[in-house]
Structure formats: C-alpha cells, structure tokens
Amino acid sequence: MGNPRIPLFLFFCILFSRVFALSSARFSPPDNHLIACGTASASTLDDRRVFLPDSAALLRSSGSKISVLAVPDASPASSPLSRTARVFTRPSSYEFQIKQKGTHIIRLHFYPFSSRDFNLSSALFHVSASGFVLLTDFGTSFPQLKEYLVWVDAEKLVISFAPARRSSFAFVNAIEVVSAPGDLIGDTARLVNPDRIEKFDGFSRQAMETLYRLNVGGPKVTPFNDTLWRTWVPDAGFRNSDSVSKTVAFSGRIMYREGAASREVAPDNVYNTARAVDGANVSDSNSNMTWVFAVRSGYKYLIRMHFCDIASRALYELYFNVYVNGYLAYEDFDLSMATGFLASPYYVDFVAGVDSLEQLLSVSIGPSKQSNHLWINGLLNGLEIMKINNTMGSLDGESPIILVLESPARRGFGAFLSSIVCGLGFMSLLMIGFVLLLKWRAETRNTVTWLPLPTDVSGGKSANGNPVVSSKLVYF
Ligand SMILES: *[C@@H]1O[C@H](CO)[C@@H](O)[C@H](O)[C@H]1NC(C)=O
Numbered sequence: 001m002g003n004p005r006i007p008l009f010l011f012f013c014i015l016f017s018r019v020f021a022l023s024s025a026r027f028s029p030p031d032n033h034l035i036a037c038g039t040a041s042a043s044t045l046d047d048r049r050v051f052l053p054d055s056a057a058l059l060r061s062s063g064s065k066i067s068v069l070a071v072p073d074a075s076p077a078s079s080p081l082s083r084t085a086r087v088f089t090r091p092s093s094y095e096f097q098i099k100q101k102g103t104h105i106i107r108l109h110f111y112p113f114s115s116r117d118f119n120l121s122s123a124l125f126h127v128s129a130s131g132f133v134l135l136t137d138f139g140t141s142f143p144q145l146k147e148y149l150v151w152v153d154a155e156k157l158v159i160s161f162a163p164a165r166r167s168s169f170a171f172v173n174a175i176e177v178v179s180a181p182g183d184l185i186g187d188t189a190r191l192v193n194p195d196r197i198e199k200f201d202g203f204s205r206q207a208m209e210t211l212y213r214l215n216v217g218g219p220k221v222t223p224f225n226d227t228l229w230r231t232w233v234p235d236a237g238f239r240n241s242d243s244v245s246k247t248v249a250f251s252g253r254i255m256y257r258e259g260a261a262s263r264e265v266a267p268d269n270v271y272n273t274a275r276a277v278d279g280a281n282v283s284d285s286n287s288n289m290t291w292v293f294a295v296r297s298g299y300k301y302l303i304r305m306h307f308c309d310i311a312s313r314a315l316y317e318l319y320f321n322v323y324v325n326g327y328l329a330y331e332d333f334d335l336s337m338a339t340g341f342l343a344s345p346y347y348v349d350f351v352a353g354v355d356s357l358e359q360l361l362s363v364s365i366g367p368s369k370q371s372n373h374l375w376i377n378g379l380l381n382g383l384e385i386m387k388i389n390n391t392m393g394s395l396d397g398e399s400p401i402i403l404v405l406e407s408p409a410r411r412g413f414g415a416f417l418s419s420i421v422c423g424l425g426f427m428s429l430l431m432i433g434f435v436l437l438l439k440w441r442a443e444t445r446n447t448v449t450w451l452p453l454p455t456d457v458s459g460g461k462s463a464n465g466n467p468v469v470s471s472k473l474v475y476f
Pocket residue numbers: 114119120121122141
C-alpha cells in the first residue's frame with residue numbers, strides 16, 4: 001500500500017503550479033517572425049528580442065533586391081534595426097509561414113537614413129498585406145513604426161512592397177509578424193451613432209492600424225515592459241486642459257481575472273496609473289476630462305478604453321458617462337458592477353465614424369447623474385485608437401489592392417484610366433471564359449459530372465513567373 005498523502009501532495013503541487021502558470025506565464029506567440037532587413041547578422045534589441053536576417057527564403061522579388069547599410073557612425077544609441085534596410089526597386093514581397101490562423105500583429109519599422117546610393121527619405125511606395133492595403137504613396141523623413149492588426153486565414157502571410165513611381169523605390173528596415181493572443185480582439189463593440197448605440201459585430205476580421213496608444217496619467221511604457229512589445233505614451237499631448245482631473249498611481253497588486261482584460265490586453269504598468277475626475281472640483285460648467293486626436297475622415301475607428309478602479313476607496317462609489325465625439329457612448333458606467341473588485345482591469349470597445357468635415361476624434365469622461373461629488377466622478381487608465389479598413393479593404397486611401405500592386409505604377413489620370421481598361425479587359429476575359437465554360441459544360445454534360453474551378457493560380461505554380469503578379473490574382 002502506498003502512502004495516501006503522496007497523491008494528495010502531488011495534487012496540490014499540480015494545482016499550485018497551474019495557478020502560478022496562469023498568473024505569471026509570459027505569452028509565447030505561435031507565430032513570431034522578427035526580421036531585420038538587409039543585414040547578414042542577427043540584431044538583439046533592448047527588450048531582448050532577437051531579429052533574424054531576412055533570408056532569401058522569405059523574399060520574393062521580380063527585380064534586384066538591394067541591401068543598404070547605414071553609415072556606421074550614425075548614432076550609437078539608436079536601435080540596431082535603424083542601421084540597415086532593404087531597398088526594392090521593383091515590386092517585391094515577404095512570405096511568412098503561419099502556424100496558427102487568427103489575428104496577427106504586423107509591425108513595420110521605417111528608419112529613413114541616407115547612404116551613398118540611396119536617400120531613404122525620398123522613397124515613395126505602397127504596402128499591402130493579406131489582401132489589405134496598408135500604405136499608399138508612403139514616404140517618411142523621420143523614423144516611424146507602423147502597427148497593424150490583420151486577420152490571417154491562410155498558411156502564408158504575404159507582405160508586398162511596390163515603388164509608387166517608375167523612378168522611385170521602396171524600403172523597410174525591420175518587420176514583425178506576431179500572433180495576437182486570442183483574447184486581444186473581441187468580436188463586438190459599441191457603435192456610437194449621434195442618436196443611439198448599436199452593436200458592431202465581426203470586427204476581429206477587419207484590418208486595423210494602431211494610431212494612438214496612451215498610458216493615461218502615467219509614464220511611457222516601452223516594449224521591454226509590455227506583454228506584447230507595444231509602446232504606450234503619456235497622455236499629456238492629447239489632453240484638453242481641465243480643472244477637474246488629477247493623476248492617480250497605485251502600488252498594490254492589479255487583480256487580473258479570467259474573462260476580463262488579461263495582462264496581454266494591457267500590462268500592470270498601464271492599469272496602475274490613471275487620470276480621475278475629482279468630485280470635489282466638479283462644477284456646473286464643463287467638468288469632463290477630454291482627449292482629442294487628429295484622424296483622417298472617411299474611416300471608422302476602434303476606441304478601446306481601459307479602466308481599473310485604483311482611485312475609489314470602496315466599491316459602488318464610481319459612476320460616470322463616456323462621450324465619443326460629444327455623443328453619449330456609455331451612460332452611468334458602473335465599473336464596480338462590471339468587475340466586482342477594486343483594482344481589477346476592464347476594457348470597453350467603442351466604434352465611431354469620422355465624417356468628411358471633422359478631422360478630429362474626441363473622447364470625454366465626466367460625471368453622470370449617479371455621481372456623488374464626495375467621490376471620484378470619472379476614471380481612465382489607458383486609451384487606444386485604431387483605424388478600421390474602409391470598404392475597399394484599405395487603411396490608406398480609396399485604391400483597391402489591384403491598383404496598388406500594379407507596378408511600377410504610373411500616376412494620375414493615366415494610371416486610373418489604365419486600371420479601368422485593365423479591369424474591363426479582365427472582366428470581359430472572365431465573361432468570355434464563363435460563356436465558353438457554359439457552352440463546353442452544356443456540350444459535355446452527359447460525360448462530365450464534376451468540373452474543377454479554373455481559378456487556382458496561387459503560389460507554388462508560378463515558380464518562374466512573377467509572384468507579385470500571382471498574388472495580385474489571388475487577392476482579386
Ligand atoms: C534626403 O532627402 C530629403 C528629402 O527628400 C532631404 O531633405 C535630405 O536633405 C536628403 N539627405 C541627404 C543626405 O541628401
């Protein structure tokens with residue numbers, strides 16, 4: 001007979017290790033491609049991530065692919081990713097193997113430096129990924145990190161670069177393709193209309209671009225301290241000054257709970273600081289705290305607000321209203337009811353459109369009719385603003401994918417006309433094909449019972465063709 005305490009002891013060991021794993025395990029993404037472009041050696045960042053050289057296996061190009069090395073004495077403090085780049089004078093793409101379908105985070109690093117042969121500040125190009133247009137006519141004279149969330153439903157993710165003009169070229173310094181945790185993007189949000197709130201469904205399948213990510217009332221959070229290697233900036237530059245808000249900081253433990261915001265949704269460093277409306281300072285005049293963002297009109301935006309009540313002394317003291325663009329987005333929001341605990345993170349997603357006249361998106365939080373002036377009358381810990389793709393599947397302009405990958409694109413009316421002509425030509429070819437197919441089918445009806453669709457033009461078969469062109473057909 002064995003000792004009956006041993007299984008019990010084992011049981012508790014397993015239980016504790018599970019609880020421990022739940023609370024401390026760092027997210028390890030199934031897909032984690034970190035690529036330093038145009039370099040022959042791996043680069044290690046401050047946040048300990050290792051970026052590997054962009055091997056030939058990833059790269060598909062119809063023309064020469066050119067590596068560019070920055071002047072070595074550029075700036076010793078700068079990121080190692082800023083010292084090399086890959087320059088494309090012809091349409092080219094990177095293909096990443098995807099192990100797990102779902103939302104992926106794509107980050108594109110652009111550090112425009114000047115070398116003997118290329119001044120990267122003068123590049124002008126288009127970028128697309130997984131059938132979505134990410135950038136059109138993009139060029140930059142200062143370092144930029146572009147972040148996107150894209151649903152990937154295939155075994156491969158193709159990121160394509162195409163020069164915008166015959167004389168121009170494209171470049172990129174580094175690329176990240178990282179699986180997003182399953183709970184990062186929910187599927188419903190509150191769609192804020194002038195007169196009512198509706199449900200906005202299915203936004204996990206949209207492509208989004210991160211425009212702003214604020215650690216409200218707190219310091220900058222760097223990729224080193226973030227669970228998904230994001231950067232959160234202080235809210236100072238986006239605030240309309242008010243006389244009611246104060247910053248709050250919390251040194252206790254943030255209580256993440258199953259089913260609510262997880263540590264991947266936002267890290268402790270975001271939830272343990274906030275800006276709060278002090279009930280004592282609320283008057284009859286405007287007592288909201290407000291943030292304002294420059295955005296482009298003609299798009300819908302996802303506004304994610306992070307809440308964690310680190311300011312109240314007890315539950316059920318905090319009630320507030322949320323406004324988006326001045327419209328009531330959430331009335332009498334009761335964080336205690338939503339979480340059941342103090343210091344417990346929660347987030348709410350709103351979607352709002354910005355019409356053609358305004359170029360601003362505003363978010364306000366202020367007292368509701370349930371607020372008591374003895375207590376806190378509003379709170380916000382973090383705020384993220386993401387642009388949602390338009391009906392053309394684009395995050396940057398009206399051009400559908402077929403136009404963007406046409407290359408080297410001629411500009412202006414000529415390009416437009418040629419694309420129409422191409423489109424019409426393609427349509428009529430399709431129709432002729434369809435008619436022929438129908439005819440052939442009618443003729444062979446008695447002998448053929450199954451017809452394969454004549455549409456398979458994907459990847460592998462075009463080994464000696466132009467892969468960018470073939471991916472264009474796939475997108476179409
Ligand atoms: C690179 O191009 C930018 C803009 O086109 C220009 O402002 C800059 O002076 C150029 N740099 C060099 C080193 O030529």
